[in-house]
Amino acid sequence: MLSRTKFIGAVEIGTSRITVIIGQIARGRSLSLIGLGECPSRGVSKGTVVDFKAATECVHAALEEAERSAGARVGEVFLAQSGAHLEGFQNEAEVRVSAADNMVSTLDIENVCGLAKSKQLPEGRMVVHHLRRPFRLDGRLVPDPEHLDGRRLEVGYWTVHGQESRIADHLHVIRGFNVRVTELILSSLASGSVMTSTDDRRHGVLVLDLGAGTTDYVLYRDGCALLTGVVPVGGLHFSNDLSLGLRLNDQDQAEKLKLRYGRAVVTTKDRTEKVWLHGDLSIGDRQFPRLTIEQITAARARELFEVVRKKLGGNFDPEYTAAGVVLTGGGSKLAGIEEVAAQVFDVPARFGEPPGWVGDHLRAPGHSTALGLLHYGLGASPESLLAHRPATVGRLLRNFFTAGN
Amino acid sequence: MNPSPVKLPPSRTWRDLPQPIKPRAMSREGRRRRVLAALRVTGLAGLLLAAAWGGMEFFVTLKSNPARLVAPAGGATVRGLVMRTDGVLDTAWTEATLALPPKAGLMALDLAVLQRRLLASGQVGTAELTRRLPDRLAVTLHERIPVARVLAQAGDGEPRPLLVARDGVVFAGMGYAPETVARLPFLDGVRLKAVGSGFVPIEGMTAVAGLLDAAQSGVPELVRGFRVISLARFEADGVITVQSDDVGEVVFGVREEFARQFSRLDFALAATRRQLPVAPLRINLAIGGGQVLVARLVAEPQVERPALPRPADRAVVGTVKPLSAPGLSVNFPHAL
Numbered sequence: 001m002l003s004r005t006k007f008i009g010a011v012e013i014g015t016s017r018i019t020v021i022i023g024q025i026a027r028g029r030s031l032s033l034i035g036l037g038e039c040p041s042r043g044v045s046k047g048t049v050v051d052f053k054a055a056t057e058c059v060h061a062a063l064e065e066a067e068r069s070a071g072a073r074v075g076e077v078f079l080a081q082s083g084a085h086l087e088g089f090q091n092e093a094e095v096r097v098s099a100a101d102n103m104v105s106t107l108d109i110e111n112v113c114g115l116a117k118s119k120q121l122p123e124g125r126m127v128v129h130h131l132r133r134p135f136r137l138d139g140r141l142v143p144d145p146e147h148l149d150g151r152r153l154e155v156g157y158w159t160v161h162g163q164e165s166r167i168a169d170h171l172h173v174i175r176g177f178n179v180r181v182t183e184l185i186l187s188s189l190a191s192g193s194v195m196t197s198t199d200d201r202r203h204g205v206l207v208l209d210l211g212a213g214t215t216d217y218v219l220y221r222d223g224c225a226l227l228t229g230v231v232p233v234g235g236l237h238f239s240n241d242l243s244l245g246l247r248l249n250d251q252d253q254a255e256k257l258k259l260r261y262g263r264a265v266v267t268t269k270d271r272t273e274k275v276w277l278h279g280d281l282s283i284g285d286r287q288f289p290r291l292t293i294e295q296i297t298a299a300r301a302r303e304l305f306e307v308v309r310k311k312l313g314g315n316f317d318p319e320y321t322a323a324g325v326v327l328t329g330g331g332s333k334l335a336g337i338e339e340v341a342a343q344v345f346d347v348p349a350r351f352g353e354p355p356g357w358v359g360d361h362l363r364a365p366g367h368s369t370a371l372g373l374l375h376y377g378l379g380a381s382p383e384s385l386l387a388h389r390p391a392t393v394g395r396l397l398r399n400f401f402t403a404g405n
Numbered sequence: 406m407n408p409s410p411v412k413l414p415p416s417r418t419w420r421d422l423p424q425p426i427k428p429r430a431m432s433r434e435g436r437r438r439r440v441l442a443a444l445r446v447t448g449l450a451g452l453l454l455a456a457a458w459g460g461m462e463f464f465v466t467l468k469s470n471p472a473r474l475v476a477p478a479g480g481a482t483v484r485g486l487v488m489r490t491d492g493v494l495d496t497a498w499t500e501a502t503l504a505l506p507p508k509a510g511l512m513a514l515d516l517a518v519l520q521r522r523l524l525a526s527g528q529v530g531t532a533e534l535t536r537r538l539p540d541r542l543a544v545t546l547h548e549r550i551p552v553a554r555v556l557a558q559a560g561d562g563e564p565r566p567l568l569v570a571r572d573g574v575v576f577a578g579m580g581y582a583p584e585t586v587a588r589l590p591f592l593d594g595v596r597l598k599a600v601g602s603g604f605v606p607i608e609g610m611t612a613v614a615g616l617l618d619a620a621q622s623g624v625p626e627l628v629r630g631f632r633v634i635s636l637a638r639f640e641a642d643g644v645i646t647v648q649s650d651d652v653g654e655v656v657f658g659v660r661e662e663f664a665r666q667f668s669r670l671d672f673a674l675a676a677t678r679r680q681l682p683v684a685p686l687r688i689n690l691a692i693g694g695g696q697v698l699v700a701r702l703v704a705e706p707q708v709e710r711p712a713l714p715r716p717a718d719r720a721v722v723g724t725v726k727p728l729s730a731p732g733l734s735v736n737f738p739h740a741l
Contacts, residue, residue: 052430060432073438120416127418159416167419175426178438184419 010373015213035070047082084232188216190372195352205323210331264301324348492548493580527576573606594637619663658691
């Protein structure tokens with residue numbers, strides 16, 4: 001008899017940190033978070049694996065730690081995918097309803113979905129997600145057009161694709177632990193699913209996951225993901241800017257200054273105010289103008305949001321983004337960042353709050369992607385309406401007889 | 406008729422990537438998990454093969470020799486007993502009583518029959534028998550505790566002493582030290598009824614056991630002198646008569662608490678000994694109303710005795726005939 005309890009891992013291979021969360025799924029419905037493993041990242045740059053051995057060691061260490069804390073072994077994982085190699089495009093299709101009585105059938109839906117997903121990719125690229133948008137039946141939005149009356153059925157897909165070799169590298173890092181990857185999920189989709197409510201997504205919301213090496217974003221409208229993207233700029237770039245601007249040789253010192261004094265908006269008025277690097281009067285301790293630190297981090301934050309806004313282009317409309325901007329990820333801890341986001345995107349901005357069932361030790365914004373992996377992976381994926389239709393005898397027979405055509 | 410679905414060459418997705426990986430690209434933990442997984446698969450396959458083989462054997466046997474399937478499996482030969490008891494019986498007695506046939510198979514033993522053999526002795530109150538694989542029989546006994554002796558005579562044969570437990574069960578008594586048996590009082594005034602190889606349990610033994618328990622806790626120095634306990638008047642009068650080395654004869658009533666009767670006995674003895682320090686007495690505690698009748702058992706002329714101290718709640722009682730001198734009346738009007 002098969003066990004009704006299943007253990008699934010959620011793995012985020014981040015630029016600064018590897019995070020693994022283990023979830024226990026009972027009877028395919030209830031999810032309990034029972035294990036957490038973290039490890040400082042090595043061999044990963046801007047969300048992609050650049051040193052297989054180093055990355056493997058870190059990921060496996062985090063997996064082992066998570067399994068120890070959970071007291072269970074996982075056989076399969078949901079893996080987050082990020083990186084600048086990920087791109088997306090929109091493809092739409094339209095079919096005429098085939099039935100004489102104009103009632104939309106399953107076949108019509110299959111046809112329009114197949115057409116919308118049929119665009120060929122360049123060599124070396126492969127699909128990560130087909131994100132379906134709502135159907136339109138004679139111009140009106142419908143979540144499920146089956147059995148509705150209409151003449152013209154339209155649907156659009158946002159197809160996310162990535163470089164085959166980089167995706168394979170991620171899979172191989174996990175496979176080196178002898179566990180199977182059952183879902184590959186965009187980091188932004190994972191964060192967005194857990195940090196926003198259904199109402200947020202229906203009203204329109206932009207989710208920004210500010211990581212160390214990349215900033216992932218997803219724009220929701222009408223309850224579906226309209227588009228996604230990755231900007232290869234993250235928290236480490238803030239530190240890098242500080243190290244250049246303040247002429248610091250050590251990146252760790254810049255990181256420390258960013259965490260302590262960095263702000264996304266300039267609030268310091270006094271040009272002469274100085275802050276100590278360490279503050280303990282030790283050898284090598286230096287002073288830096290606070291205003292300069294704030295100016296550097298604020299400029300980078302504004303620039304980052306402007307880049308995102310530019311990449312969103314005409315798809316982003318404050319009128320259709322009533323739920324505003326939701327910020328998450330470790331980079332969102334920069335003071336005043338929500339203020340800048342609100343200014344740049346011209347909509348209210350707030351920090352993402354995980355659902356109430358998430359324990360206190362997992363509520364940090366840095367865990368949002370791993371949490372979202374379990375949430376998104378186990379919930380109903382909106383990208384395929386057909387994937388959740390039970391196979392009927394009629395459909396099986398039809399597929400059997402049409403397979404040879 | 407519906408048109409067939411549009412057929413387009415599908416784009417490659419990440420699911421098309423092969424997930425198997427060469428062992429050299431795996432970490433040490435990964436290789437370990439891979440080996441464990443392989444062992445699990447091998448074990449499962451082995452189990453399935455064994456189940457298939459077993460099923461095939463069963464089928465073949467069913468077809469060729471079905472009698473083998475219904476014959477009980479003897480199992481391994483019993484190599485010994487593992488015995489536990491709360492009494493005095495030993496392994497040798499148990500082995501002799503069980504009388505296991507030589508080279509008996511453990512699984513072929515009928516434990517119910519063996520249990521009945523053990524219980525037939527009477528000394529064994531309960532017996533638990535369990536198979537302890539691969540080749541041992543575990544026997545756990547709870548023995549009856551004897552509280553009295555009784556002489557049984559069959560026909561013209563020699564009377565033989567038997568032991569009586571608290572619940573009235575009469576048994577031969579094996580393994581007791583002679584001095585232990587010698588301390589037990591004899592039971593008198595009972596008629597043993599044979600049934601099977603034993604006897605019907607004696608009625609009134611619960612009362613006797615209660616009497617002895619009360620004596621043990623109230624006047625332990627007197628219990629050692631109890632020689633005969635008579636149940637001759639138990640059914641008719643509800644009394645138990647005890648002949649004791651130290652007192653003489655004491656009559657107890659079963660309708661009153663024995664502890665209270667022993668209190669009165671103790672008081673009466675103390676009061677009487679001052680007047681009759683060595684004479685054996687007959688003390689009747691079964692009169693009721695808190696009265697005690699004390700009489701001498703030796704024959705002597707009737708004389709007036711000085712009155713003993715008499716508590717206000719005690720009454721004067723009448724005359725009795727001593728056991729040691731039938732027909733001789735002793736008038737002892739001073740009661741306690």
